[in-house]
Each structure stands twice: as structure tokens, then as C-alpha cells.
Amino acid sequence: MSDGPAPILMYHAVATDPEEATRALSVTPEAFAAQMAVIGALGRTPVTTADLAARWRSGRPLPERPVLITFDDGYEGVHRHALPVLARHGFPATLFVSTGWIRGAYDTGGGPDTMLDWGQVRELAAAGVEIGGHSHTHPQLDQLDDAALRHELIHCKEIVSDALGSVPASFAYPFGYSSRRVRRAVRETGYGQALVVGNDLARRRQGPYALRRVTVRRGTGPEEFERLVEGRAITRNFAGDRALTKGYALVRRARQVRRKAIRSRV
Template structure:
């Protein structure tokens, strides 16, 4: 099974507000990360290729990686996009529509966010623009109608601005539930990025509606990042099943393979 690191960044800056500091990496560190990715032999692929594989399409090449950025901070246009373009690297930017300027209801106080004009330019330049709700709530705590408004409203707004359909969604804080995932699918999103167990590798068996990512934070050290680029240092999704469940299935499969009956688990 191919292990796929899907890196998640928030802001790449030397100067971010205190509440955002733990989710910030400096431009110097970010360049170091891009160099480590290249030096480790990882090849950055567009998210859509991983999603195609998760939906049963062609496998992704061995040693693939994906770059994603959440929220829509201004430094994506000023700092990140030029660095990625210089290296020819694809990326996905998940924007919180209510935070993009002009806006007077931003959920990210004192943080510089992108303008819609910049988002349109990034889209034209080949950055995949995805959705991250309108107001960045914890979706799994909201009533259904509110969730529906957030996931469908954000999609409509982005499509109105860009003039074409978008399919990639990311849960704020990584939080979802069975109901939230059903509503995301119902709204027409084809994939949704989560955060599993704080940080985990995705894989070709991962769930397209909650694929795992590796969250890069201010305190993600060089050694940790190097470990991630080698395909180690974090669990691999899917891992909803415990060892007991996996063991039980292996037992049933083994018995079925040789034509022996298996005992049902007592309820």
C-alpha cells in the first residue's frame, strides 16, 4: 500500500498574530521543507490525482506527496505561490470564504487574508482552490441546516467568483462526523480533507471524504519533518479499525479461503 504524505500548512510568515503563531512556519523553514521533500525523492502531485485513486481510479506513483494550505492567508500569494511556482509544484488552497477580503465578518481577527481578486489570480495560475466553509466553525457541533449552509454556501460563493465548479473541501479544525460527511457529499464536494490523530499519512485506501494529513506547525522540528518525508513518524490512514477488528477480519478471510465456517462474534 502506497503511503502518501499530504502536508497541511496554514501560514508561512515571519510575522503572524499570537493566536496563529503555533500554526506558522517561517519562509526560511518552508524553503527548507521544500528542499527536504525534493531531496527525499518525494514527487509532489496534484491533489486530484490522489482523490482519483481514492475513488478507485489509477494508483498514484510510489513516493507521491501532496501540498495543501488552509484558511486563505495573504502570505499564500506573496510568499508561498512564488516559491511553489519556481519549483513547478502543484498545491491546493482551501479558503474560508467569509475571511477573504473585502469582508467585515472575518473569523480570523488581525490576520491578513487574501482578496477575492488574488484568489482568482491564483486559480488562473493553476493553484487548486478548495472550500473551507464560510465562517470556519466546528461542523460536527452544528445543527444540520447550519452545516448545510456552511458547506453548500461556501461552494456556491467560490464557484461564482471563479466561474467554474470546485470539488475539494477541507473540514475546519479537521472535525467531521458521519452526518457532516453526508452533507458534504450532498453539497457536491468530491473530496474532503481531515486531520486524523493530529497528524497521519494518507494512503490509497484512505477515505476520500476524510483523508488524513500531516499538519506542519511551528513546533514541527527538522527531524520530525525529515522522518515524515521518509514515510515514517506518523500512523497511516485508514485506521478507524482497531487491531481486534482487523484480526477478526483476517481470521474470517482465512477460514473462508479454505472453506471453513467461522464463528459469529457474540453481540
């Protein structure tokens, strides 16, 4: 049994011809099928986000060579293309839904591509896919005031609970952005664990509300994918991403300080 780091793979759309807005963070159905075959060939054991966090929280060891397969937003291709492959391998996964983007009664119309409907989300859940929260309208949560932040978290949770009859245990921050205030709000609104991006392996010491993931893109080739799953050369693969993330974080913090200053003068 394993108590070491775990790779958490972050997918978005699985599509042959995605919209331009989602192309870079999509994978083709053929690539996804090949990547799941690699996971099987490497002897990895997929677990859900809730299972990973529960084991680390309780001290129970993970299976040998664990891996997590996660999807953000709620694209229709997760049901059309990914679910049959997951079912063939018997792999569990986690889908984090932006509830305002899922087609149906709560749809805000903001989805950047063809999104799932609630019937498909229920079928995914019935097939063993953990359904987690990803906010309602997919904003940058650390840029919201407290009231708007809590609305995004609570409304998302209530909609998932109403649609599926079970309360979502896990959360993924839109864009991967969080802060101490956001993480505290996620915990206080009842989510048991949450995922950032970070492009690194997840480790118990990161804490249950800042578990890191690695990004799978349309340009992720077979050799790079195997390195990600095996935890090799991740720092080199994502060095540019980290520099951009740190730079943009400084810009966003400056914007937040400026907004607070403006509000205080009103």
C-alpha cells in the same frame, strides 16, 4: 507508479511575524522554502487533493513517492511567500479557503490574521493551486444543526464558484472535526473528497471523505519534517495530539447530546 499511502502536509500561515492566534500553526518563509527543497531532494512528486482522490477512485496509480501540499483558511502569506517557492519548484498545491475570511464582497471580518483577497486567490488558481472549500465562517461543523451545516457548505461552494468560475471539488473540515452526518452532507452538497487531520498518512481505505493529514508547525524542524514526508515515526511525533483530540472529541459529543436534549424539551 505508487498505490501506497501518501503524506498530506497541512500548512496554515506562512509569515515572518504572524498574529499570536496563528503563530503555532504558521511557518516562516525561510522554513517553507527549505521544506520545499527537502521535498525536491527526496524525489517526491507533489499532486493536488483532487488528483489524489481521482486516481484512487478510478484505480489509476499515483506517481512514485507522492506528497500533497495543502494550506487551510486563506492567509495572505500563501500568495506572498509560498507561491513563488511553489512556482520555482513547479509544485502544485491545494488551498482550502474559508470564504467569509477572504477579503472582499463576502468578508465576515472573522479572519484571525491578514487574509488573502479574491484577486490573490485567482492568481493562485491561475498558477496551478487547486482551490477547495473550508466552510464560510470556519465553525465546528459537527456542532451545527442540519440547516446551518448545509448553509456553510453550500454558501462556501457558491462563493468559490462565483469568484473563480469553477466549482471546488475538494473540502477540508475546519479544525479537522467531522462526523458521519457531516461527511454525508459534504458528499451530498457535491464535494468529491474531504480532508481531516488525524496526523497520519492518507490511505485509500480511509475513503474519499476522511483522508488524513500531518500538521506542519512553526516548531517543526528539518529532521522532523523529513520524517513526516517519508512517513517515519508519525505515531510518536503526534501521540500527544491524538490523546488531546480524542479527549476533546468526547467533550464535544457530550455538548452536542446536551444541546439536542435541550432543543427536544423546547
